[in-house]
Amino acid sequence: MTTETPARHEDQVQELERVTIRFAGDSGDGMQLTGTQFTRTAAVFGNDISTLPDYPAEIRAPAGSLPGVSGFQLSFSSSEIHTPGDQPDVLVAMNPAALKTNIMDLPAGGALIVNEDAFNQQNLKKAGYASNPLTDGSLKSYTVFSIPISALNARALDGLDMTSKQVDLTKNFFALGIMFWLYERSMDPTLRWIDEKFGAKPIVAEANRRALKAGYAFGETTEIFHTHYRVPSAHLPAGKYRNITGNEAAALGCVAASKLAKRDLFYGSYPITPASDILHQLSTYKNFGVRTFQAEDEIAAIGAAIGASYGGAMGLTASSGPGIALKLEAMGLAVMVELPLVIIDVQRAGPSTGMPTKTEQADLLQVMFGRNGDSPLPVVAPATPAECFDYAIEAWRIALKYMTPVVYLSDAFLASGSEPWRIPDVADLPSIGVENHTDRASFQPYARDPQTFARPWAVPGTPGLEHRIGGLEKADITGNVSYDPENHHRMQLLRREKVARIANDIPELQVAGPATGELLILGWGSTYGAIRSAVERLQAQGRSVAHAHLRHINPFPRNTEAVLRSYRQVLIPEVNLGQLLMLIRARYLIDAIGLDKVRGKPFRIAEIEQTALDLLDRK
Amino acid sequence: MAEALTLPVVPPLSRKDFVSDQEVRWCPGCGDYSILAQTQKVMPDFGFPKENIVFISGIGCSGRLPYYMNTYGFHSIHGRAPTLATGLKAARPDLMVWVITGDGDALSIGGNHVLHSMRRNVDIKLIMFNNRIYGLTKGQASPTSEMGKRTKSSPAGTIDQPVMPLSIALAAEATFVARSVDTHTEHLQATFESAGRHHGSAFVEVLQNCNIFNDGAWRAFTEREVRDDRMLFLAHGEPMIFGKDRDKGIRLRGLHPEVVTIGEDGVTVDDLLVHDEHAEDPYLAFMLSRLSYPEFPVPVGVFRSVDHPTHDKLMQAQIDEARAKSGEGDLEALLNDGETWVAS
Numbered sequence: 001m002t003t004e005t006p007a008r009h010e011d012q013v014q015e016l017e018r019v020t021i022r023f024a025g026d027s028g029d030g031m032q033l034t035g036t037q038f039t040r041t042a043a044v045f046g047n048d049i050s051t052l053p054d055y056p057a058e059i060r061a062p063a064g065s066l067p068g069v070s071g072f073q074l075s076f077s078s079s080e081i082h083t084p085g086d087q088p089d090v091l092v093a094m095n096p097a098a099l100k101t102n103i104m105d106l107p108a109g110g111a112l113i114v115n116e117d118a119f120n121q122q123n124l125k126k127a128g129y130a131s132n133p134l135t136d137g138s139l140k141s142y143t144v145f146s147i148p149i150s151a152l153n154a155r156a157l158d159g160l161d162m163t164s165k166q167v168d169l170t171k172n173f174f175a176l177g178i179m180f181w182l183y184e185r186s187m188d189p190t191l192r193w194i195d196e197k198f199g200a201k202p203i204v205a206e207a208n209r210r211a212l213k214a215g216y217a218f219g220e221t222t223e224i225f226h227t228h229y230r231v232p233s234a235h236l237p238a239g240k241y242r243n244i245t246g247n248e249a250a251a252l253g254c255v256a257a258s259k260l261a262k263r264d265l266f267y268g269s270y271p272i273t274p275a276s277d278i279l280h281q282l283s284t285y286k287n288f289g290v291r292t293f294q295a296e297d298e299i300a301a302i303g304a305a306i307g308a309s310y311g312g313a314m315g316l317t318a319s320s321g322p323g324i325a326l327k328l329e330a331m332g333l334a335v336m337v338e339l340p341l342v343i344i345d346v347q348r349a350g351p352s353t354g355m356p357t358k359t360e361q362a363d364l365l366q367v368m369f370g371r372n373g374d375s376p377l378p379v380v381a382p383a384t385p386a387e388c389f390d391y392a393i394e395a396w397r398i399a400l401k402y403m404t405p406v407v408y409l410s411d412a413f414l415a416s417g418s419e420p421w422r423i424p425d426v427a428d429l430p431s432i433g434v435e436n437h438t439d440r441a442s443f444q445p446y447a448r449d450p451q452t453f454a455r456p457w458a459v460p461g462t463p464g465l466e467h468r469i470g471g472l473e474k475a476d477i478t479g480n481v482s483y484d485p486e487n488h489h490r491m492q493l494l495r496r497e498k499v500a501r502i503a504n505d506i507p508e509l510q511v512a513g514p515a516t517g518e519l520l521i522l523g524w525g526s527t528y529g530a531i532r533s534a535v536e537r538l539q540a541q542g543r544s545v546a547h548a549h550l551r552h553i554n555p556f557p558r559n560t561e562a563v564l565r566s567y568r569q570v571l572i573p574e575v576n577l578g579q580l581l582m583l584i585r586a587r588y589l590i591d592a593i594g595l596d597k598v599r600g601k602p603f604r605i606a607e608i609e610q611t612a613l614d615l616l617d618r619k
Numbered sequence: 620m621a622e623a624l625t626l627p628v629v630p631p632l633s634r635k636d637f638v639s640d641q642e643v644r645w646c647p648g649c650g651d652y653s654i655l656a657q658t659q660k661v662m663p664d665f666g667f668p669k670e671n672i673v674f675i676s677g678i679g680c681s682g683r684l685p686y687y688m689n690t691y692g693f694h695s696i697h698g699r700a701p702t703l704a705t706g707l708k709a710a711r712p713d714l715m716v717w718v719i720t721g722d723g724d725a726l727s728i729g730g731n732h733v734l735h736s737m738r739r740n741v742d743i744k745l746i747m748f749n750n751r752i753y754g755l756t757k758g759q760a761s762p763t764s765e766m767g768k769r770t771k772s773s774p775a776g777t778i779d780q781p782v783m784p785l786s787i788a789l790a791a792e793a794t795f796v797a798r799s800v801d802t803h804t805e806h807l808q809a810t811f812e813s814a815g816r817h818h819g820s821a822f823v824e825v826l827q828n829c830n831i832f833n834d835g836a837w838r839a840f841t842e843r844e845v846r847d848d849r850m851l852f853l854a855h856g857e858p859m860i861f862g863k864d865r866d867k868g869i870r871l872r873g874l875h876p877e878v879v880t881i882g883e884d885g886v887t888v889d890d891l892l893v894h895d896e897h898a899e900d901p902y903l904a905f906m907l908s909r910l911s912y913p914e915f916p917v918p919v920g921v922f923r924s925v926d927h928p929t930h931d932k933l934m935q936a937q938i939d940e941a942r943a944k945s946g947e948g949d950l951e952a953l954l955n956d957g958e959t960w961v962a963s
Contacts, residue, residue: 044960189958236962240955252954259950266710286941288948291709291934295702296735303695303702303732307675310693310703311711333696423959426951460691460707460714463670468639468686470676470694480641481686 012227018077019183019231020085023175024102025094026063027056027070030172035072037176041189043243043420046233047076050529052084052602053416057273057356064118064126069101078232082384082529084417086604090182092175094118094149096127108141113178115171117150145224149174149215156214157207166204170211177215184230187212237422244421246385246414247274250318250344251281253392255288256426258314260393261400261433264289266308267316268301273356274412275318275346298326302343306330309339310469312436312459314396318344320412321363322353325370332371334405335495337469338446338455340434341405342395343367346415349600358600359412361525362576367407368554368583374492376499378402379554381409383528386421388414391551397432398502403454409553411575413526413602440464445479452505453498455479503555509563513539513546518616520567522592524550524580527573527603534608543616553580561588569615571595573608632663639689650801650827651680654748655687657807658717662690665715665815672715673707675700677724680755680829681748684719698729701736704743705930712931715815718745723753726762726782737791737820742929744814744821748801749784752833770832785908785922788822789901795821796904796923800841801828806852806919813921819929826919840912849912853920858891861916868892869915876906878915896924 021038025031032053043049052073061068075085090111093099095118106112119134133139134146153174157167173190180187190212198205219225244252258265267290269279283292291308295301298319305315319327324345334341347363349355367379378398382391388410399406437443437456445467446455458465467479475482476490511520513535523531528549535547548563550556564570564584570592572581578594585592595611597603637659645651662672674685678697685692691714695703700718708716718736725733725747736743752770753759759772763784767776788796795817799810807825814821826837840849847863859869860881868891870879879886895903904923911917942948 040958044958046960046962234962238963240959240961242955242957242959255948255953256950259948264710266706268706285948285953286938287945288950288953289938291938293706293709293934295705296731299699300702300705300732300735303699304706304709306695307693307703307706307708308710309706311707311714313710315706315710329696330699337693422962423954426954460673460711461671463668466670466690466692468641468688468692468694470685470692471678471696472694 013184013230014227015230015232017079017231018075018081019090019229020073020075020088021090021092021179022071022073022088022102022105023092024069024071024098025172026097027058027068028060028063029070029094030169031070031072031094034172034176035074037190037193038179038185039074039418040193040243041180041185042074042076043241044189045185046236047078047231048081048234048236049074049076049243049419050081050084051418052413054601055357064095064097064123066097066101066127069098071098071102076231078234080234080236082532083602083605086606092179094172094175096123096129096133099133100127100129103139106142110142111145112139112142113145113147113175115149115175116146117148147178147218147224152218153211153214156210160203160207160210162203162207167207170207173208173211174215174218177212177217178219180212181216181219182225182228184228187216236420239422241420241422243418244385244389245416245418246382246388246410247277247346247416248281249385249388249421250392250408250410251278253389254282254316254342254396255285255290256389256429257393257396257432258288258290260429260431261314261396263433264291264313265316266305266313267292267318268295268304268308269293269318270295270298270301270323272298272320272323274348274415275320275323275344277415278318278344278346298323299330302327302330305341306334306337306339309341310460312457315339315341316344317341318346320346320348320356321350321366324363324366328366328370331377331405332373332375333471335371335375335377336471336474338403339405340399340403340457342392342399342408343405344408344410347409347411349598355600357412359526359602360575360598360600361409361411361527362579362598363409364553364576364579365582367409374496376496376554377405377407378499378502378552379407379409380552381525381550382414383525383549383551385414385417385419387551389421393430393432397430400432400434401454401505402452402498402502403434403457404498409525411526417526436462437465438462444477445469446474447477448494451501453494453501500555503558506552506557508559509548509550509557511546511548511563514544515546516566517544517546518567519543519545519569519571519612520564521545521547521571521573521608521612522550522564522580522584523547523573524553527575530603530605530608531573533605534612537605537609538612543612545612545616550580553583556587561590564588564590564592569593571612571615573597573603573611575602632669634659634663636669637662637689639687641686643687644683645680646831648830649680650750650829651684651748653801653804654746654807654825654827655684657804657811658684658746659688661808661811661815664812667715671713672717674717674719675704675707676719677721677729678755679721679724679753681719681721681724698724698727699732700724701729701732701741701743701745705736705739705741708742708931709934712742712935716743718743720745720747722747722749722751722761722763722784726784726787733787733822734791737788737793737822739930740792740794740819740927742819742931744817744823746811746814746823746825747784748827749824750827750829750833751836752829754829754832758832783908784824785822786905789905789908789923793822793923794819794925794927795921796908797821797921798824798826798919800826800837800919802841803919810920813924817924819927840917849916851910851916851918853894853896853907853918853922855894855896855921858888858893860888860891867916876910876915896921898923899925
């Protein structure tokens, strides 16, 4: 394969284990694309990666304004990493507003690359700067690279038949080119992407190519960067990899589950941030028999999914917190009629509309208890973007085997964050599924499997099994409508027991670290990376700390209590105000301690590390 | 030895094949009994095996009907039956799906779903029992209750303009729109027959009497003695004539319908509107949907019946097209799609 990226001089190269970059600019500056391109390039090179896109809810907030800043942080490393980094080593700020809203995260001595052309009076005023920070000395604790990116980029594109506004839209690729040079990354993956994306628009393609190459050449030929950096590839477990976000992995996992269970997937959905990408992606898998339905509202989305499951398909719906709130009544119906259904909740900051693009883990109690009546259903929660694939299959395994709706809790951080995913062999995927019931003699709509308590799945079209189901209480065995008090009590216990028994069919809670000790940090969902990294640091300091991470929240793994009681203290960090904490304390009467953070951002490693140290040193 | 080729002998189904073993629990004298009976009566006529027929309902007195049908049935939640039916029909185009609903279920809490299932032309037959009252919750005003109606929830009279169900169905692009009356058994059967044979979204309003909470809501024009004079029985291709003596008709004056008497002021049958249920545009059907007693005779029968592609067929066509273009989806290839690299 030919390469367009020039060979390097081997002088002035510094090797680093890990680098964290944050691209920040106006929401129209293409920062998400820039970050994604760097991520792909680092991933293909073989680094371990972790990303944190952070963008405003407004599609285009006023240009240059503080609320309009869009950021993308990525960490890439030659060793295994679990988080997108607490703080950036390098901040790329495309305008004063991006500088203002991000500079506090850059540690002293950190590298700051700015587009000095954007630091004009108007933009400075919009960002609330009284004087120009590039010249007033306020940035002297950083290593500042002030580059006239807009002007240099415009010069590189000179002669192309484009308006100056169009030219300016490509300056993010100039910045990307600089970063590629600075970190010894090939331009080839991005050049290929430009060809694929803009192949039909030769001028646009040429402009982006020129911008990227000009940025790269600028890094190489100017003398402002005295050195560049090398982050060798990571020693990831052997295998074939691709970069994947949590939403992509969830969609792929559901398609895989459909293939494994040999039933068509039906996806009912209403657009909502940050779950919509699942709809976009699944709608392209029609040749897998995937039927996607953009419903009139959240209720119709889950109603249609229940209807599809009733017909023998795999009914799936997804939303975020406000949409889940609308689906809760139908989720209760699915509990009552005991049909397989998976409900994905990509959590975001609430209550109400909250902060649509910001992450939070605050729907746990909603999905556990947000229905009328005692209405138990299983809850699973993947811990990393790549795990979103495995737990989609796991959610379906449980739904089909136990004839129950299952909630799958993701969040905005998992959904849009990415990491390398070792692509599994299809042959290694678990075997899941259930047969339709067809035997007339043995058929009773609410007879149960003695082990799983699952009722038979008798789908319309099966001769002789005509029967009626619905939201009214069912008589045990026959499924006829029943208001008998004893029957209702029995059915409530049966529904509870059915979910409880799943504990016998899921892995035990694993502990990373000593089996007993001073402190256990218990987490669930997307806090995994920060907790794991904090625990590794504490262990390196010789501290008696272990990490356990719940992927099954209802039911809990059967050894959960034993694990929790093996440590003097239990700390539960959550991006909410103590929801798992409440469940753990209520269930086990263990005096666990919460660490809450609801700032629309994931935990930093240092925050957990410090809290753990405080607990360990507390006498 | 050649095997003897025998076709399975399927005895024709009858009404009793569609009667379930559940005791019917509507109030004695309720119009629902007749609707259930006519529904069971017409079911054998469609030639569908009963295991391929599904009744889905919402909440309200009407919601109980699926329990009494010896088919597959799903009593769902308030207002949402069309959503379940949409998903079921999309996943299982081979099934015949009926939705049973009421004026509160379909037009109040479930109004949005009626609108969208109709505009998508989901192949469902939606039967809406209209008794102009909330029966199961014991007598509150419904979206079809007449303005000023005094009920338990409106002791001083309602201040809400009622909706016209068929106008809404037409505005929602329903491809089949009809009305009948619970007590007009033959007409009701014929209406259900037409709905059942339609491919696409069928909306049937059944004027139904709740003898407990709103007795006689429709009696002024549905009673045997007066109905010929106060109702207009629509027939495709026929002039709109009504009256015991078949001497009254509907004529268009400008944009407005008017009642005329044949033989008076030179009016002949040729001056009357001729019903065209297959008209692609909805104007005639919409005008008919606005006629109400006492200014006009109340039209019953098929207002509109047009043939459009159904939701499930369009969905299936996209899947077939994708498979024809890309082949049956290969999971291995899908997982390995995009930019990949190998770590060793």
